[in-house]
Amino acid sequence: MSATDKAQPKPPMRDSLVAAAFRLFLERGYEQTTVDDIVALAGVGRRSFFRYFPSKEDVVFPDHERCLADMTAFLAASDERHEPVRRVCDAARLVLLMYAENPSFSVQRYRLTKQVPGLRAYELSVVWRYERALAEYLRGRLTGRTHGTLHADVIAAAVVAAHNNALRSWLRSDGRGDATATVDHALGFVQSAFGTPPAPAAAPAPASAALSPAAEHPEDVVVVVARRGTPLWRVVREIETRLEPDRNP
Amino acid sequence: MSATDKAQPKPPMRDSLVAAAFRLFLERGYEQTTVDDIVALAGVGRRSFFRYFPSKEDVVFPDHERCLADMTAFLAASDERHEPVRRVCDAARLVLLMYAENPSFSVQRYRLTKQVPGLRAYELSVVWRYERALAEYLRGRLTGRTHGTLHADVIAAAVVAAHNNALRSWLRSDGRGDATATVDHALGFVQSAFGTPPAPAAAPAPASAALSPAAEHPEDVVVVVARRGTPLWRVVREIETRLEPDRNP
Structure with a gap:
């Protein structure tokens, strides 16, 4: 042989x-x-x-080990200029790329995994390893923050859950539709909850009655006026939308 | 026999x-x-x-089936008055109670589980079932929200990650310290990111230069002024702290 x-x-x-x-x-x-x-x-x-x-x-799952190695290398190649939540979202996109390389194979495997409990358990252990890779990177980046390990673990779990929600939705549609857009939207939700907005763009964000850059320092200040009962996630989404209209379809 | x-x-x-x-x-x-x-x-x-x-x-893991049944019953007994993110946090606290009932047993099991890969895989499948129970409840409550299933899955994962971060920290300390306070703090982080604040208290929140209830309508309006580069999670935490000073140690 x-x-x-x-x-x-x-x-x-x-x-x-x-x-x-x-x-x-x-x-x-x-x-x-x-x-x-x-x-x-x-x-x-x-x-x-x-x-x-x-x-x-x-x-x-023939490609998960390679994908885990790629993800680890990608995160190890980060530096201080990378906003950490955005960076782990980009790392999660490597998993999507692996699935999207071969849609029909990915859809077949999805159906198989749903039917076989042993494969479901195997998949959970793989997902856990991705989540730990993201959390370890975030722990390193958030060491200066109070409760950094808590924040790292929660953000990593949220990124994985968002990615997998979008991935499963694409797999359930038999691999039709735009997987990248679906995953981008899902990860955008996590970034809106936990991420730091990037450096301000050259043009100021559009003004609005509800939320507008202060006229004196258009690049530095945002004013939010909200009813007290407004859900916080709505406030966050509003801020994100106004600051970065292009990133929020 | x-x-x-x-x-x-x-x-x-x-x-x-x-x-x-x-x-x-x-x-x-x-x-x-x-x-x-x-x-x-x-x-x-x-x-x-x-x-x-x-x-x-x-x-x-002799008590997980009972705890899963308790959690499912607790969530099934919810109604519209329960703020959904707070409700799943309270459901997660049932798991902590199970561990805290018998600290020395829980610590022994934690050490055993870390050593035996098969038990680690079993635990992942149990954690997955808790997460699905929380996500199913949230999906039901968030059906009216655009992307409700995405939000449900992400919030459920964040709650489980926060709970487990606090639980593991307590187990690593050999079950010493206040497990409840540690878990409360961890879940508070998730609530600050995703939760809806409860109905306003009778007394207005204390005023501050950075964030103060508007004088004209002290119960209805909150004004936030923040530098554009401020991380969104900091804005959220600030709002939560000002609105509900008692809930944020």
Whole structure:
């Protein structure tokens, strides 16, 4: 087998194992498919399978390890100029890109995962690792803030929940529609709740009776007048909308 | 065995199984302990064990099913007068109560769970079920809001993350300190980001140069003046603090 392995470049063999696995999962069901079935269909040996995938579950999520590594590298390449909440939102978008690379595969996997409790548990552990990567980065950036670890954990969880809400909505629509716009909107909600607005743009935001840049210092001051009963999330959204009209469709 | 089972009231047998299991887990390790070992030490049969616990993992978390049922009942008993974000925070406090009922057991379990990957995965699935219970309630309450399901999922995730950050901090301190105060503070952060302030109190909030109730309509209007670069979470926290000084230590 090892001679055969060496004769083939690695990516095709890995891809053919994933393709064989999914063909069998869809035909027979996940539980009814063994690793022996998969390697027989792919025309390789068991050792080749386990070189790429520690277990049958891992072949269902072949790209998460790479994506986790990409996310960690992306966050490690940050510096002080990156607004931290925006940065973790951008890191979460790497997961969306992985799903959007191959919509039909992602939709098939989504349906499979919903049917198999073991895969659901596996997915939860993967999601947890993404969330910890975001939280660890935020903890580093928010160390100067009182209760920085609390804020880091809450923001990371909110980012993951927003991303996954949008991703699931796209997967439920069979991968139709604009996944990027859906995820952008969802992450915008988290940024409106927790993020710091970026440096002011050259042009002042449009004035309004409810919320207007003070005339004396158009770039520095925002005045909010709100009824006391106004929900805080509405106040925040209003501020965000007025400050950055382009970012809030 | 069934005659013996009937002779004993159920709670003591269930408790003695948990006590025997934890004694063995701590002495020998979780993986090295079998269900047979547990029932031998507890002096009962295997059938009795599986009557109470579907698997060895479940004996590690003997109260989560009851707590999930309590949480679901608590949320089902809500009505329109309950501010939804505050309501899910109160629901999350039921989990804290379960842990705080028996601090030494909770601390032992925390250490065990950190050591055994299988238990960590089990715990993630339990946490996911709590989060879904909160999100389902919020989805029902926020149906009138645009993007209600997104907001529901994000708020539920933030509540769970805040609760668990505080709970873990208490468990790491070996169950010393005021768990309730720690969790209250953590949930207060989520409420400040997403919650609706309650109906105004009888006395107006104290005036301040930065943020003061308008003199003409002290109960109805709040004025915020902030530099444009101020992080939004700071604006929100400031509003919350001024409106409800008692709720923000």
